[in-house]
Amino acid sequence: MNTKKIYPTYFALGAVIIYFMLCFLPGVLGLFYSLTDWNAYSNQMNYVGFKNYIDVFKGSSQYRTFIWNTLVFTVVTTILKTTAGLGMALVLTNDRTWVRNFHRLVIFSPQVMSYLVVGLVFKSLLHPSAGFVNNFFKDIGMNFMTKSWLTDLNLAFGTVMTVDTWKGAGYIMVIIIAALQAISPTYYEAASIDGASYLDKFKYITLPLLKPILVSATVLNVTYGLRVFDMVYALTNGGPGNATGVINTAVYKEFSKGNYAMGTTLSSLLFAVVLALIYFIIKAMESKEVEI
């Protein structure tokens, strides 16, 4: 215990109360509502135990598809965004790259656009007959590449994940660039004197020193991925059929149907999964201070 601390504990009380009221309490209330039959059509609310949770997993429930889609989306976009962000950051911190700041700006710019705008723009670009993408492929004689990007069962989800990666990779790149610039060049100079190759330097200097920032990027990507809604809603609205539905599109659907209890059940499940995953990610990536 640090007895020389400047501020007393009760100074944190305001923040604790606000956090408790605005974050913790609604979460706990959500858990409580998920154990009831709360809906828009009745003033009464009855305790139903874990019925809603059982409904999510029993029989031919579509919810499992949505949960699976959410997990796939999270894993794939996290890997893609981190890899792409890291790759671009390495290229754009290299002294030999021409007009680096301009490239950084262009790659980061999708981040500032609204998800709905990106969704609508890509919906238009990817239209099978009138869209730019297919017409471009046709014009350069690559007809075999013209696809129903957003309505083919095998492609739709991949397309959504690709567009999301396009939008989000720039942000990860900027974070990593900041971390790369903070690495002292003396490490690289010393390694060069020792005869280390570019890959050696990347493996033994860059990556270990980037670890804390990669943990943060992963946590950001995972929490975003699990909560994804806008991109899916704008691009495919969960279609074709329900093929690209995710947990939050299902939550939205349940709330719109007036089935609030099921909406809160799905939200609570998501809440639990996010908490658990974040805990394990941080634990797994946590390590002692890097020694070089």
Next chain:
Amino acid sequence: MKKLLALTATLVMTTTMFAGCTGTKSSQTNQETKSIAEGEKGKSSSKEGITLTFGSHQSGLPTTGVVQSLAKEFEAETGIKVDFQISPDSQWRDLIKVKLNAGEAPDIFCVDADPLSLNGRILPELNCVPVTKEEFVSRMDKDVLPSISYNNEVYGITFPGKKMWFYVYNKDIFKELNLEIPKTYEQFKAVCQKIKDSGVTPIYEPTQNGWHQVLPLFESGPMYAKNHPGLYEKMNNNEMNLDDIPELLTIVKQLKEFSDLGFYGENFLSDTFENAKAAFANREVAMVLVEAGWAFEVIAEHPEMKLEQMGIFTMPWADNQMVGVNPASNAYFINKNSKNAEAALEFFRFLARPENLQKRFEGQPGLLELCWPEVPSRFPGEFKAYIDTLEKGTVMQAAVSYVDSQWMDVGKDLEDMYVGAVTPEQLVKIISDRRDEQAQLHNDPAWKK
């Protein structure tokens, strides 16, 4: 140099920000002054400055913009502005429910209204201003009042007349290929095959809007009811469900077969209803499932098309030769929690004036009748003669509970079937189960027996 540049940029941005703040403040002050001045002018002018928000789906408002034109006239007369917020069809039903549940609904909203789904869709007692005592209610067709009423209170205003869906076909293409109007499914298939072989897409089936593909399933309700006497009543009493109707499964299978045979074209999963007119007028497609009046919309947008080039026939799915009549249509409602409810009511009164009803009718060529008996209908002779030969009945969604309320979900299920994610049998099971689920959610007494 860089520092100087950064400093200049910061200064410019800060100045602009302050200028912006000052501008807002002064404009706010101006507004305040204006409203005070207006307040002094008297009660009528106090409505100036009110902007009514009007939320609707694309299909809820005529594409000709006639309602927006009437709103401009209303603004000129009263000073009350109407701001239209239009959402895609596929999202509106969910969106308006979420907005109502969250207390963020617009002042006026347009939804599809029918007697069985109205409460589930918008909870009128909780969310809408009753208009029962308004003079215009007595002038509306009595048959449509149940669609906009709940527990003996009328809550909305509606304009379109009863709906009937037909395949509008291009007579020229039929003549060139020596084709007759199909009366059975096999004939329909043969006609489509010949059209497809000629290089034209036989049917325009837009699934992007989410609702169009569902029509054959439930507009064929009269045929189901004829084959199974007392069907609608039994379904509402939970004695039968959708999976007890073999003809429904037959139709679902036939829809799938048409998709597999390529009769809807390659990209129908990306097609939108709004593009149907151009595709039809340009002879890219030969048939579109629409209301008969749609032919006039085609003519309005593509004057080279003539009425004589278009004919209608009823959906021959599962050898159906009846036509479904739906007395329900979209209707406008006033948000009970709106601060501008009185101004919204004034807008309703304005729209219901006889001269404005006439303007609206004339400004929407696709509409062949209004549900206002004072405005005479205008079915073309040939269409009327054909419709008169058909046996009619009420469509399933207007007579059976928990059908219309899952309309958009069924649209998604059909997409699932078209892409091969579910079979026709699974689809019918899904929609039957969803009916049960919705009934239980509504605590329907028939489902508690």
